[in-house]
Amino acid sequence: MKKFWAIITVLLILFFLGSGLIPDLKIYKQNNLSQKTGKVYLNRTVNDDSPFKEIDKKLYGEANDVENNAANSVTSVIVDYRALDTLGEVTVLFLAITGVIALLGKSKKNNRILFEKPNYILNASSKILLPLIVLFGFYIFIHGHITPGGGFQGGTIVAASVLMMYFAQNNYKLKNNRMKVLESFSGLSFLIFGLLGIFIMGDFLQNFLELGIMGKLFSGGLIPIIYILVGLKVSAELSNVVYEFMGEE
Amino acid sequence: MGEIINYWTFIYGPLAIFLVGVYGLLTQKNLFKLVISINIMDLGVNLYIIALGYMDNASAPIYTAKLAVTSSRFVDPVPQALVLTSIVISVAVTAFVLALVIKNYEKYNTLDLIKIKGIEND
């Protein structure tokens, strides 16, 4: 009976939510960018006088006078325009991992969950795959500003390699202290670059490097550096998560 | 007809997923299932964010050599950036709450909500 009422309630909420929102959400074809922040971010016209104007200059491969020229606009939003969010985000992850360690860390005695006879092929190939996967992860986050991907994605891939190692080899164990140092180090560097922005340019996390040309690896000023740091941090953090949950009493 | 289908897919779909999570929270008594419900809600919200950023005939907001310049060819990058943050936060919360579930199990030897509440109130 309770379930029936739950279904009714949920459906009612769905009705009210949906029909309240839909007429105003202008989705699909009507969804236009003309007055949205997203358009300004795409045009890189934030600091212009009239930021919503339609621009016609060519950016890719030429631009070097716009305010940030990461070819990947999503990256430019994450790491530059809304970089404070990203700082908070990596800290959330960092803190959550700390909490997990605090909860689980004491109860186990340096053991880990063992699996029954890992497959031989997996076992053997994992050692070959590990550097490749890590390399791929690094590639993802180093190229975050010009191709799809970035620090979080790359970090996850690196952490996935750790997970793979845990599945493939029963005697594998992550050296989590090193990971912690890496985590802290990259977090600190993130902040130091941010503070350098204040010292040099006057605003927190403001770019003070050369912007380069859009589409080149060395472009976008601080963006690739910070994304690399984020990537390192995320890979360290997620590896630590794997380590903690693989621990056993 | 096409419009209606799009409403269903773009708004009602994610909201329905979100509300499946709510349904789980309303009815489930198992701590782990509650966590799963929260995760389903996360999924719904993330889909909703992405759906709202969608535009017809537009591509991923990445400048490449091949595409012409005008920004109206790209989808809105902001929801995509936000969804990344949202995902990361939900991962963090999930990790923490799962650890909490483990500790709850260690302490009370059960995952049943009612039983835990009973022990807690004694």
Add this chain to the structure above:
Amino acid sequence: MINEPVLLIVIPLFAGFLIPIIYLISKKAIKYIPIIAVFYNLFVLIRLIQINSTSLSYFTTGGYKVPFGINLIFNSQIGIILFAINLLALIALIFFLKKEFHLVNSFAYTLGFIIAISAVNGMVLTGDLFNLFVFMELAAIAGYIIATHKRGYYPSFLYVIISTFGSLLFLLGTITIYNVSGTLNMASVSENLVDVSPHFIVVLSVMFIVALSSESELLPLNAWVPKVYEKTSITGSIFFGSVLSTAALFAVIKVLVLVFKGGYEYLFNSLTIIGLATLLIGEFVAFKQRNVRKIVAYSSIAQAGLIISAVSVSLKNGTITDSIFNAAMFQLLNNIFAKGLILLGVGLLGYYSFEKLKGIAGKKKFASILITIGVLSIIGMPPFAGFWSKFFLIKSLIANKMIIFVAIFLASAIFEVYYYLRFIQNMYYEEFDSKIKINQISAVSYFLMISLSFMIIYIGFNPSSVMKTISDIFTGGII
């Protein structure tokens, strides 16, 4: 010297990232980092308050113009409230390092605490909806860590579920607002949110009401509060009672003022009703309690309800009714000190149930007197700070003809006075049970309590100066 409010967020974060490295070198040395960081924060704040005027100013990050980049809002009044919050955080921190450091997983707890301070500052400062979400989550996770201390796993789990539910709704609302108004900046949202249907506004408002009620301890989502308060450590209770709840309330008020100020009457009416319901129910339930922590928890809920309803009443007409709003902010400020003092004092005595606190004043006279000052302030007795905030609130409400509001407020205040003084009476006039072990209270702890009660008495004798400094938080600025 850099005078950027963003330092208030960055410095504690820096300390937080530094802690794991230091921890590997020396486990004891991490004690000193947070204190240095918070001291530095207070120092920065003093300078910021001196430099900034009373008008609201925006501080950009990343060098991007206001509605587009993430911005922080600051003026000297917000500085005062932040100062109080950071002061309480410092007190909790000093107490923690002195007394509870060795009892807990010191690493996670210290880290959680220092990052929580950063998050709390961020919540108060930020002028961006999504950024607020991030900081709220950060503070919430720090809160989870602090709440799990003393093996309170179930309350913590409850807190996580409820808080996550709230923040998901908040996210849903935020992204909807972005889709409609095209921006995430709180101030410009209200300008762009014009041609939408009334149903849309209702759905959006309800989303925000429910979402914000978890952090601000409002009714449908505040069930975690008493459970968490009860099960956490002394430091944790001060953190939740004085630091996090204040910052969350302020953040909620900021959202209401900046985003919804354009006369969403239905939203504010519903919020007023919910706030008053929270007030009444909080006081009623607190009336039944015989455990000081729970009493403070429920009374904290009630106070949150009062402040939110007063603020929403003041915003109802589309503009801010200054007098009510300022009185509510004064109440918020007073609660920080009074609640902190009570929680710290009772924590130092070491017991929470009425049974065990019986007659303890005979043994711990000075501490009991200080607790009494806190209690007398929170129930609004002259000549302490709380009297004036209640006074101004009633005055301004009656001046705006909110007689029913005043009636509900005063009716609940009678209950509040009753149960708080019952607790005091229990401390002074009952027989002390000689089996109970009396805790030693160190000079540092006394110093912390004395400084808090000094603040209360100072405000009690100087109400208008404080009122003047914290008034006009959101007016007279760009908005």
Add this chain to the structure above:
Amino acid sequence: MTISYLIITAGIMSAIIYLVSKFNWKAGTILQTLTFLIIGYFLYHNGDYSSSQLAIFNNISLNFTYSYFNEIFLYLGISVMIIVSLFSIDGIKNYQYKPVYNFLTTLIFMSILGVFGAADFITLFIFWELMTWVSFFLISMGKKYSKKAALLFLFMSMIAAYLMITGIFLIDNAVGGITFSNLINNYGSISYSLKFKILMLFVLAGLIKGGVYPLHIWMRTSYSESPDSFTSILSGILMKFGFYLIYLIGLFFPVAFILKNNPSKLISELPSSTFFAYLAGISIIIGTIAAILQNDAKKLIAFSSVSHAGYILLAFTYGTSMAFAGGVTHILVHALTALGMFLSIGAVYFRTGTTKIDELGGLIKNMPLTFTTYLVSIISLAGIPPLFGFVSKWMIYQSLIINGSYFLAFAAFFGSIGSFMYVFRPLAGVFLGQRPKKFENVKEVPFFMKAGMLIVTILTVLFGVLPGLVLKPIISMQQSIGIEPIKASLYRLFSGLTTLDMLVVFTVFGAGFILALIIFLLFAKPTRVKQHEQYTAGEIVPELQTQPSIYHYAKNYYKPFSRIFDKFPSMEKLYKKGAEYLSSSFGVIEEFFYEESINGYIWLISITFLVIIAIRWF
């Protein structure tokens, strides 16, 4: 020295007195008495009316005044505090928290100065609140059940305070300021309905504090359980705060303007005044009946206070110039007599450790001065000539008779007759009759307690003979606000009907008393009656009862009378039932909102969500 300085002095002295008392409590109490005396002297010394400000707050200054309308109350407060403090030099010997007691009573003194000396409502409110929480701590120091009594006191006082603050801000809104003078000047601009609201709020607050019938519930326990010397302050002054408030509002609110046009009406401009007059009548009757039924001497006096609160309220609502003066006089009368009664009962408690009438008896031989004080006080309270109480009751009766109101006149006379019944019982039960064995060696109280009681006795007699001493400031007050003043000289009072010459009355009664004394000494032959011979008088012998107290003749003294009222609905029980119901419903609320499982909370949230949307939607 203006009042603001006196208040600061009192505040500083409270700390010094606390420290001295910590060192030696007796020295502290003596210092307290001296402080009160000196402050009183300074107030008297600068006899001119003056106003002053205390600007420790930046732009909220506290205004004080020493003026025609409050001087009599100020002196009343100060003298009561001096007497009680004098009494306390020996009287607080058995108390547990002596230094704190001295500290808090000094704060009470400060709040009395503040309330009576206030020139604006905010100042009055601040010191009123100060008085509330300080009294709370003082009452809690008392006997076994004092904690509950203090909480009840607090609860009712907070209701009164909050009613008052609401009224104060309504005035602030209406006339743009909270000083008394501002109110007088702008009274005309307030609309009728607002006037009514404000008046109701203030009068209700005053009634709670003054202990008028349905709102009196805090008095019984607070009086009986609080420390004895504080009970005297409580009934002597603090209860009078309520009537001071009604007096003020009667004075400033309608009076100043109505009286000029229509001298016979005070509060009666508003329809509520009839209601309050009848309330006062009910209060007199119920207070009297309840007092008759009490066994504890302090509770008995508490209920007598309820009935006398009725008299004061009656006088104020009734409205003539004479009644108004009578009301103010009755405040003073009741302050003095209640002081005398509580001090003497306190003295008995000091020596015997009980105030239960049926445990005591025959103390007249051991404590003659205490007996005299009590006797004089009850004679005055019952309104028997030639003492002070007669004067005020005479004034009230005169105005009742002139205007002809039967129920009220009946109530007033009932109260007078009833008060013979109840005040006689402690007299007979405590001081006369058989003395229990264990109290045979009881001594009279120490010197300072005697001194305190003696002063009260002397004052009661003196004001009875020379009422002009008290009436003179009342007359000048009436003159300055433009009411036609009552006519009185030092010992003569004139009403429209008749003239009262207290000197003659006193002479006649004095002569009669001496005559009776002579007859008693010459012809009376006292016989000793054994206890078992008297307990059966008119009563069924309870079998198998072996407790000695059962045979005390004060036991079931008014049994036939109390049988009449056995089934009478009790207001206190009603309140108690309401409180229990409320308390259990709070439990249900807690269960519902805070003891659910997670599913329950989500249900709550979903339904809230739905309700808020749905209301707006349809």
